[in-house]
Amino acid sequence: MVKKTVLIFSLMFCFANATVYEDNCIKCHKQFTPSIDKYFYKYLLIYSSETDMKNAIISYLKYPAKETSVMSDAYIDKFGIKEKSKLNENEIKQAVDVYWEKYKVFGKLK
Amino acid sequence: MLASKKLGTDFHQSEKQTLFRFSALYILLTIIIISVFSFIYFELQKDLMLQQQKSTLQKYSKELIENLKQLHKNFDKTQIYPRSDKFESAIFDNEKKLIFSTTKTKLRLDKILYLENETIHLVNIPESYYLGARYIIVKVKDDKQWLEQTKKEIIIFGIITFLFMLTIGYILLRLFLKPMRDAITLLDEFIKDTTHELNTPVSTIVSNIEMIDRSSLDEKLLKKIDRIDIGAKTISNIYQDLTYLTLGNKIISNNEDIDIEQLVLERVQYFTSLALAKKIKICTNIIQNTILYADKFKISKLLDNLLSNAIKYNKVGGEIVVSVENKKISVEDTGIGIAKDNISKIQERYKRCNKSSGGFGIGLNIVSTIAKEYNLKIDITSKENIGTKVSISW
DSSP: OHHHHHHHHHHHHHHHHHHHHIIIIIHHHTTSSSOHHHHHHHHHHHHOSHHHHHHHHHHHHHSOOTTTOOSOHHHHHHHOOOOOOOSOHHHHHHHHHHHHHHHOOTTTOO | OHHHHHTTOOOOHHHHHHHHHHHHHHHHHHHHHHHHHHHHHHHHHHHHHHHHHHHHHHHHHHHHHHHHHHHHHTTTTOOOOOOOSSOEEEEEOTTOOEEEESSOSOOOOSOSEEEETTEEEEEEOOSSOGGGOSEEEEEEEOOOHHHHHHHHHHHHHHHHHHHHHHHHHHHHHHHHHHHHHHHHHHHHHHHHHHHHHHHHHHHHHHHHHHHSOGGGSOHHHHHHHHHHHHHHHHHHHHHHHHHHHHHGGGOOOOEEEEEHHHHHHHHHHHHHHHHHHTTOEEEEEESSOOEEEEEHHHHHHHHHHHHHHHHHTSOTTOEEEEEEETTEEEEEEOSOOOOGGGTTTTTSTTOOSOSSSOSOSOHHHHHHHHHHHTTOEEEEEEETTTEEEEEEEO
16 A cells, blocks of 8 residues: 555656656757757766766756857857746756656666 | 804804894895885886786777767667777766676776786776766786786796895805804814813823822821812813813714613712812712613713712702612702702803802703713702702603
8 A cells, every 4th residue: 555655656756747847848949959868968978977967957047158058159159048947946956857867878878 | 053064163052043043034034025026026017018008908998989979979879889899898977987887897997007807907088978978998808928927037036036145144144153153163272272281190190199009198198198189080070071072072972781870889989089078978879770871981971060060069068969760860969059040051051150169161061962962851950059959861
């Protein structure tokens, strides 16, 4: 009984996180080129580890700036800097966690 | 001991011990020095080999980075890690968390170039972290050719150095021992020369006193003759002791069955006049007669020294008991005794624990030498100012 409850709550939590990510990230990014995974590998190229990368993304979402962007100048000149996220701290974190899990390299290499 | 014989010197036990300790310490230090130098040489050779392998590993590392770059660009299409049959590799993020490895062995990131588990490792940090790889390790198996070569060189060099140091040690030993050897040789030569010169006059005195018809002498003159007899016998004893000591090793033993009772009585008779001069009473206590297969002259010398010491270190009016029982002779006196600490040292040559009485300190050394030759056991029990008992058993 307890196990079932924990499983249900975990699934609900993941679903809630996925919803934040889907509703607030994918919704906009699917209209742009390049796709959202390319940004992930740009971050990975510079920040390497999970902690550093998540911190950098959260920081950029809260305070977007040309100086902290991982994209090229040409890209910024064309598309500009994104707007400051309206999500709260917890929601940003949840969305970034989903983003990491979706594109991380760990466990995928063969 | 071998060294002392080679050096032509007859050393005491303590000197032999010192020589042995010096040699052991010298050899130990030589081995330590050779080991330290061998270790340093080994480490240098290892570093040299690693430096020689470094360029090859750097080439492999560059090749891997290039492949990771391609994989990073196409990660949405393929996730197959770039492998090579020339080397094994692994990648870590900047928190040193393993991203992927082609082997299961645990890897270290605290050194750039190292040898571990017979494998040479090179840790590289690429300019861009493709797939998040901050640390890239490439490793190749060590062919161990350098190790075999280094081992061979260390063994040959070690043996040559050890033999060289042994030669130096032997020369040093000879230099250090020279003053000691000269002193002992000088003393032995002096005693040999002195005793040789003493022999003829002493023999003349002793034989002439024996030839005197005592019945024809008055009591006063008889006393004087007795004193001369004692003096001559004392000198004769010293002469025989010194002769034994200087020529002892060269005297060939003429072993026979010795009737100990007869010999004891004979020697006690010889020393009676000396004992009487100090008003010492010599008692013989023959519990059971016994036979000893040895050289009569040497056993006689052994008894003479025990009796001579018992008289020399006895009180005026004291007593000496000479006992003979099965395979045992003991001489007990009522003299000054020997301090507990000195009992073990008393058998050393020229060792005298009491300088108030005459002598060279060679008596018990002679006893000890003879006892050693015939495997006789010496047992000394003594109490200061009460007396000493020396037992010889076999």
